[in-house]
Amino acid sequence: MSEARSGIPLVDIEQLSSVFRTAGREFVVHRDLDLQVHAGELMSIVGGSGSGKTVLLRQMLGLERPRSGRVTVMGRSAAHLGEPGAASRVGMLFQRGALFSAFSVLDNIAFPLRELGTLPDDLVRDAALVKLQMVGLDPSQAHKMPADLSGGMIKRVALARALVMDPPLLLLDEPTAGLDPDSAEAFCRLLRSLHRELGLTVVMVTHDLDTLFELSTRVAVLAEHRVIVSGTPREVMAFDHPFIREFFLGDRGRRAVALLHEPPPAV
Numbered sequence: 001m002s003e004a005r006s007g008i009p010l011v012d013i014e015q016l017s018s019v020f021r022t023a024g025r026e027f028v029v030h031r032d033l034d035l036q037v038h039a040g041e042l043m044s045i046v047g048g049s050g051s052g053k054t055v056l057l058r059q060m061l062g063l064e065r066p067r068s069g070r071v072t073v074m075g076r077s078a079a080h081l082g083e084p085g086a087a088s089r090v091g092m093l094f095q096r097g098a099l100f101s102a103f104s105v106l107d108n109i110a111f112p113l114r115e116l117g118t119l120p121d122d123l124v125r126d127a128a129l130v131k132l133q134m135v136g137l138d139p140s141q142a143h144k145m146p147a148d149l150s151g152g153m154i155k156r157v158a159l160a161r162a163l164v165m166d167p168p169l170l171l172l173d174e175p176t177a178g179l180d181p182d183s184a185e186a187f188c189r190l191l192r193s194l195h196r197e198l199g200l201t202v203v204m205v206t207h208d209l210d211t212l213f214e215l216s217t218r219v220a221v222l223a224e225h226r227v228i229v230s231g232t233p234r235e236v237m238a239f240d241h242p243f244i245r246e247f248f249l250g251d252r253g254r255r256a257v258a259l260l261h262e263p264p265p266a267v
């Protein structure tokens, strides 16, 4: 998508500053943070615990307002994403991607469409069934309840729900955290094929180096309250910074780096 890269970014964050006030004290999360995500990219965001990765995704969704700076998503201020129907533009898989425990799999997936209230119920059900299969689950799972699902299946159902309105942009907060290695790898393969086949733009927060190397077209590193570097995994690893040395070249990093193959082809 080289032509798209020269156009306006799908996500454009400029001079972002995020400050929380707790117990009367100000706590800076982001300062002068800039980040652009172009159409077709699969961008991974990495950073230490508490560095503001989840807050950044929530700002892209319009769920949280920055102290100052601009968060523009598909040409509009993210503040508008809180409006009805916004789920058609951005899908989100939350870190603790809770399903509604009293709803079946199918009703969970259908929820955003039902909430919109514009489609007849049989169409809503059909759309939800299509998404169920798109995430690799059999229609026979449609009537199960969340309590009866494995961790990997819960993630898939939450992903189907995030995609039910065909958003061009998908945000994922630590999608493979808490999964066993086989489920994490299978989920990773699913994300890669959805990214390719649906032409999705994906922004993913992850600590999982296998997932990061396997999927990312670009990586952004959050440290010192801002994005200190963004680029291909190789470019980012070559950037000299204590967080990057620890993250990529600490013990857990070495194995993934040893397996590092060529970056995924441009989409």
Ligand SMILES: Nc1ncnc2c1ncn2[C@@H]1O[C@H](COP(=O)(O)OP(=O)(O)O)[C@@H](O)[C@H]1O
Binding pocket: 020, 021, 022, 029, 047, 048, 049, 050, 051, 052, 053, 054, 055, 056
């Ligand atoms: N609503 C809030 N009020 C006060 N502090 C918050 C709020 N949301 C997040 N924080 C703080 O902001 C920092 C960044 O949080 P977060 O984005 O969740 O970190 P992470 O990078 O681990 O996802 C943390 O110190 C967190 O405690």
Ligand SMILES: [Mg+2]
Binding pocket: 053, 054, 055, 095, 173
């Ligand atoms: Mg987080």
